[in-house]
Amino acid sequence: xxxxxxxxxxxxxxxxxxxxxxxxxxxxxxxxxxxxxxxxxxxxxxxxxxxxxxxxxxxxxxxxxxxxxxxxxxxxxxxxxxxxxxxxxxxxxxxxxxxxxxxxxxxxxxxxxxxxxxxxxxxxxxxxxxxxxxxxxxxxxxxxxxxxxxxxxxxxxxxxxxxxxxxxxxxxxxxxxxxxxxxxxxxxxxxxxxxxxxxxxxxxxxxxxxxxxxxxxxxxxxxxxxxxxxxxxxxxxxxxxxxxxxxxxxxxxxxxxxxx
Amino acid sequence: xxxxxxxxxxxxxxxxxxxxxxxxxxxxxxxxxxxxxxxxxxxxxxxxxxxxxxxxxxxxxxxxxxxxxxxxxxxxxxxxxxxxxxxxxxxxxxxxxxxxxxxxxxxxxxxxxxxxxxxxxxxxxxxxxxxxxxxxxxxxxxxxxxxxxxxxxxxxxxxxxxxxxxxxxxxxxxxxxxxxxxxxxxxxxxxxxxxxxxxxxxxxxxxxxxxxxxxxxxxxxxxxxxxxxxxxxxxxxxxxxxxxxxxxxxxxxxxxxxxxxxxxxxxxxxxxxxxxxxxxxxxxxxxxxxxxxxxxxxxxxxxxxxxxxxxxxxxxxxxxxxxxxxxxxxx
Ligand SMILES: Nc1ncnc2c1ncn2[C@@H]1O[C@H](COP(=O)(O)OP(=O)(O)OP(=O)(O)O)[C@@H](O)[C@H]1O
Ligand SMILES: Nc1ncnc2c1ncn2[C@@H]1O[C@H](COP(=O)(O)OP(=O)(O)OP(=O)(O)O)[C@@H](O)[C@H]1O
Ligand code: SF4
Ligand SMILES: [Mg+2]
Ligand SMILES: [Mg+2]
Numbered sequence: 001x002x003x004x005x006x007x008x009x010x011x012x013x014x015x016x017x018x019x020x021x022x023x024x025x026x027x028x029x030x031x032x033x034x035x036x037x038x039x040x041x042x043x044x045x046x047x048x049x050x051x052x053x054x055x056x057x058x059x060x061x062x063x064x065x066x067x068x069x070x071x072x073x074x075x076x077x078x079x080x081x082x083x084x085x086x087x088x089x090x091x092x093x094x095x096x097x098x099x100x101x102x103x104x105x106x107x108x109x110x111x112x113x114x115x116x117x118x119x120x121x122x123x124x125x126x127x128x129x130x131x132x133x134x135x136x137x138x139x140x141x142x143x144x145x146x147x148x149x150x151x152x153x154x155x156x157x158x159x160x161x162x163x164x165x166x167x168x169x170x171x172x173x174x175x176x177x178x179x180x181x182x183x184x185x186x187x188x189x190x191x192x193x194x195x196x197x198x199x200x201x202x203x204x205x206x207x208x209x210x211x212x213x214x215x216x217x218x219x220x221x222x223x224x225x226x227x228x229x230x231x232x233x234x235x236x237x238x239x240x241x242x243x244x245x246x247x248x249x250x251x252x253x254x255x256x257x258x259x260x
Numbered sequence: 261x262x263x264x265x266x267x268x269x270x271x272x273x274x275x276x277x278x279x280x281x282x283x284x285x286x287x288x289x290x291x292x293x294x295x296x297x298x299x300x301x302x303x304x305x306x307x308x309x310x311x312x313x314x315x316x317x318x319x320x321x322x323x324x325x326x327x328x329x330x331x332x333x334x335x336x337x338x339x340x341x342x343x344x345x346x347x348x349x350x351x352x353x354x355x356x357x358x359x360x361x362x363x364x365x366x367x368x369x370x371x372x373x374x375x376x377x378x379x380x381x382x383x384x385x386x387x388x389x390x391x392x393x394x395x396x397x398x399x400x401x402x403x404x405x406x407x408x409x410x411x412x413x414x415x416x417x418x419x420x421x422x423x424x425x426x427x428x429x430x431x432x433x434x435x436x437x438x439x440x441x442x443x444x445x446x447x448x449x450x451x452x453x454x455x456x457x458x459x460x461x462x463x464x465x466x467x468x469x470x471x472x473x474x475x476x477x478x479x480x481x482x483x484x485x486x487x488x489x490x491x492x493x494x495x496x497x498x499x500x501x502x503x504x505x506x507x508x509x510x511x512x513x514x515x516x517x518x519x520x521x522x523x524x525x526x527x528x529x530x531x532x533x534x535x536x537x538x539x540x541x542x543x544x545x546x547x548x549x550x551x552x553x554x555x556x557x558x559x560x561x562x563x564x565x566x567x568x569x570x571x572x573x574x575x576x577x578x579x580x581x582x583x584x585x586x587x588x589x590x591x
Binding site for chain 2: 050051154155156157184185186187188189190192193196199200211212213214215217218219237238241251252254255256257258
């Protein structure tokens, strides 16, 4: 059998906090604590947990923006932390990310076509207008939109642009960190459907991070629940919702309106 | 508080159209709708805080007193005593250089002439009432030293400081994690009950409105398109826009896959809210509504009473188009 698309083995990440007393060593916060997971091509995994539980830190390690202090992140069998700068750049074509705040992640002074092509340039791929146009079509926008600026679009359209940028390199894995949390429910539904379309058309694997279990449940095959940096429960979506093993998971079900 | 036929216009565009709303003591009213539909504008009308560029017409009465053209000085007195608002931008409302205790004590000393020590005792009691852990220590902290949920509690304490009869909470839970949001909603409900304080709860989150309120308004393009008891409207939405908003929220029926192996899709409302100056004539929702028929593009629908206090403004429900109303509205 070939290696899974993504594999995390006992990954931990610690941050040094500000010193509280002069003579004591600064306290250390374990933001992610010994998390392991496996994701195969085309699968969708949801990561849920309350604020501060370590979801974004985990995402940054999967994207190799940060290296774990312990454990390893393997993408298609290759340890990301051991790749050279040039190899990592090349590997990045295969995994991309969508963030919560589409305004913050688009340069307001650049036409959106330029922003969408950015991952092509960053990974040394050919910066082609055709690829940008195709990405725009895939997210339901028009070729002419490449010439406009971010402020000319609504919040939902900006999130579509951010998604176009993430899929322009035709990745195998998309990491979406709170990608729909800031949107109106109507727009949120449009973006979730778009992600499902892309996932099925492109065979994308997806890691979908949110604190809203109801959203995660409609788009993911499996769910991993995080608390205080630890993975406390993981399972198939249906089973996890029907019979959560932890009270904490149940509280997330209540908070998202799935249970009352 | 009583609004009747209140409109707010901005240079040719109407942000709020002929809104009539009455809020009894202790009532809890939810306002929902997509971004830009006029929810905050309605809240600002209740506070006398519509931006200067906005033309306000109609009647705004507080305990019988007409306030629609009242000078800022009069509104300021009411804002110190009768009405308070939690604004959409929580960070903007707190001075980053001031301890949160001082922020809460200040209006007590200015408006009620309390001494510093009495004001501190009141602030401490408020911090306890809103459930801030370790309240005495919190008084001395700065905004950046506390979590988002705790900051929202400080803002609630600040809003409660002068015992308002009406609290307008504009998206008080939107920036918060779901568990924290739930606790803030339950706190607002508890406070409204224990103080017999009216609560206007603005949110685009239907689950939050369902938990927080007993009456609700649905707004689209500056119009109130549907209203009624919250449980009733959510269980049996009659306006196509309300139906669309409810359908878009992921639920049980959207989970899993269809027989052909594809994941089930969510129901969506096509398109987005057009800019104010570009809203269609006739029904504002035409162009996005899946149930549009002949009169929609030409005629503005009027509210139709639907029983049990529910009403909605849609031609499908109007007796004038009864044939359509029964066969398609029910589908
Ligand atoms: N660069 C950093 N330096 C110090 N601490 C950090 C850093 N990044 C994150 N943390 C801490 O690590 C913990 C996990 O943060 P993380 O952002 O991963 O949480 P999250 O689950 O994404 O939360 P949210 O839902 O609020 O986005 C938090 O306590 C956070 O304060
Ligand atoms: N100062 C202003 N000048 C012109 N138009 C304005 C002004 N302030 C608000 N508007 C318009 O009034 C309309 C209603 O805005 P409002 O803030 O009430 O929306 P909302 O429903 O609260 O949306 P959100 O969910 O984004 O907070 C918007 O279309 C907005 O563009
Ligand atoms: S009046 Fe017509 S367009 Fe408007 S909501 Fe009703 S059916 Fe739809
Ligand atoms: Mg995060
Ligand atoms: Mg608003």
